[in-house]
Amino acid sequence: MHFDRKEKDDGTLLSLYKRLLYPRMVEEKMLILLRQGRIGKWFSGIGQEAIAVGAALAMKPEEYILPMHRNLGVFTTRDIPLRNLMAQWQGKTTGFTKGRDRSFHFGTQAHKIIGMISHLGPQMALADGIALADLIAGREQATLVFTGEGATSEGDFHEAINVASVWDLPVIFLIENNGYGLSTPVNEQYNCEHLVDRAVGYGIEGIQIDGNNVLEVFDTITEITANIRKNPRPVLLECMTFRMRGHEEASGTKYVPPHLFEEWSVKDPVKTFEHYLFEQNILNDNLLQEITAEFKIILDQEIEQAFTDEDPQSSVITEMADMYYPYVQQVVLPTEPAAEIRYLDAISDGLRIGMQQHPNLVMMGQDIAAYGGAFKITAGFTEEFGKARVRNTPICESAIVGAGLGLSINGYKAVVEMQFADFVTCGFNQIINNLAKTHYRWGEKADVVIRMPTGAGTGAGPFHSQSNEAWFTKTPGLKIVYPAFPYDAKGLLIAAIEDPNPVIYFEHKYLYRSLTGMVPAGHYTLEIGKANWLKKGDQFTIITYGLGVHWSLAYLDDHPELSISLIDLYSLQPWDKETVAAAVKATGKVIILHEDTLSSGFGAEIAAWIAEHCFTDLDAPIMRCASIDTAIPMSKVLEDQFLAKSRLHETVQKLLAW
Secondary structure, eight states, rough: OOOOOOOOHHHHHHHHHHHHHHHHHHHHHHHHHTTTOOOOOOOOTTOOOOOOOOOOOHHHHTOEOOOOOHHHHHHHTTOOHHHHHHHHHOHHHHHHTTTTOTTTTEEETTTEEEEOSSSSSHHHHHHHHHHHHHHHTOOOOOOEEEETTTTGGGGHHHHHHHHHHHTTTEEEEEEESSSTTTTTEEGGGGOOSSSGGHHHHHEEEEEETTTTHHHHHHHHHHHHHHEEEESSSEEEEEEEOOOOOOOGGGSSSTTTTTTHHHHHHHTTTHHHHHHHHHHHSSOOOHHHHHHHHHHHHHHHHHHHHHHHHHOOOOOOOHHHTTTTTOOOOOOOOOOOOOEEEHHHHHHHHHHHHHHHHHHTTEEETOOOOOTOHHHHHHHHHHHHHHTEEEEOOSOOOOHHHHHHHHHHHHTOEEEEEEEEGGGGGGGGHIIIITTHHHHHSSSSOEEEEEEEEOOSSOOOOTTTTOOOOOHHSTTTTTTEEOSSSHHHHHHHHHHHHHHHEEEEEEEGGGGGGTTTEEEESSSSOOTTOEEEEEOOOSSEEEEEEEEHHHHHHHHHHHHHHHEEEEOOOOEESSHHHHHHHHHHHHHHHHEEEEEETTOOOOHHHHHHHHHHHSSSGGSSOEEEEEEEOOOOOSSHHHHHHHGGGGGGGHHHHHHHHO
């Protein structure tokens, strides 16, 4: 292996060696502890240290790095104390996730490191968002994100690089090509000669280097970052290396041909660089013994101290509270005159006020810029706020949701529009496993609003009409609102933007232009978590939200002889249990109405809660009125039959018969 020291003095090379040796010694200690049964699991990066160390040294301390679980050298090079790392690996309260997540699945703003989740690839989109924040703010910074050769088959890999290319984001996408995805060799993972060859398809630069040569890694990334800080653009960097241990220790390495270990052992990044320093008379036996003895003392002390740290104490209150970033909403009452506007215009007005009041707010979505969005809600926003903050996106829901989280991590807010709520499936992993769990895992906010044009009534068929709120109401860490009126749509949207937690904002397409209402100008908010008791009666209560509110109001108009209480939840997570309980007590009979399908719809949760907590107030069984358990048909005749509205009268009569 050829090492080119360039202008580096002896002290710099020796310091670099120490950075390289330290994570190797930590790893060797972990393997001893594993054999002793003192730790339970370990993902080894032995043989790959040069990539992590060289890359981390090449980045500025204030620049973000997004490593994976074989990049211990990133964490040690950024000077995270081993005691804290060990506490994290052991699930101690002094770890970064307080025992809630494993190994390197954590982030730390103090060290500008954002860890991965188990799903391969999503961290790449976060890097896009982090870099976008730097770009908009005018900061000349680069972002570095790691991935493995296995994850290059993931859609997240393609989406993230494509977005970075289209937006000229200063991101280095570093592929650690170590030959195996668990046991699957590269010839069964991809069919191109080199992964870096894919760069040309994205219109970006691709570079392949020896990932075991720490100087080559350091110099290459130093050169790339210096360039892309001044001339922002992404670069694909493939680092060739080899995994000398199993995917994790329990999996072993029997599937690897022995000759590969022989070939790569002579390329050991620590030993080869150590040999080079001996040749250069920078290192000798005495100095090496000194260094290793010093590191051994540090290792033993830090590790043993971590073993004595406190284990987590179980507390339901603490666990529940930590699902959300601490935030106490201050409800703002309207102060300006009201005018009658459409539901659609109320949403547009809420977005405009959010953009005006939060200069760090970025909107992203397909066709939302000059075209104004599929429903024209953002028409004129590009002229008012500029293309940097109102961004058309490629068709890549996963990358854009991930970029929203990256923006939040780097000091921005994000509103992401799903062109239709149905399309959120393509971004599901980022919402469920990244947005929802980030604060619980390592205390970071996820300041992202996902706008969800939802619902049926327009003959749009199975893929443009679903009411899919129940996919999210069961996911802790998300807040979910679903306004039925223009006044609520604006107030809840502004509240969602102000909330630093992830909010899923459902807006019904059928109401966009068919419904008007009095809406105050200016800034006001509604409380997320409260319901609106629209009508009070004494015969029975209808609990509903979204289009179900308007079905109920129409039914009341058609049946003036009935005395019905009507509750518009409009916040589904959290939801207003106090108001629901009061309404149940007032009437003793309940219908839960929603547009979503019956089985496992959100109404089932409400019904279960009422049965458990309000049983003695009930005078009849709880009735659910929902859409039938099929996909949503296009034909109006079929759609009308599908929707819950067609069964509302029947359900009312059944309840009144008790």
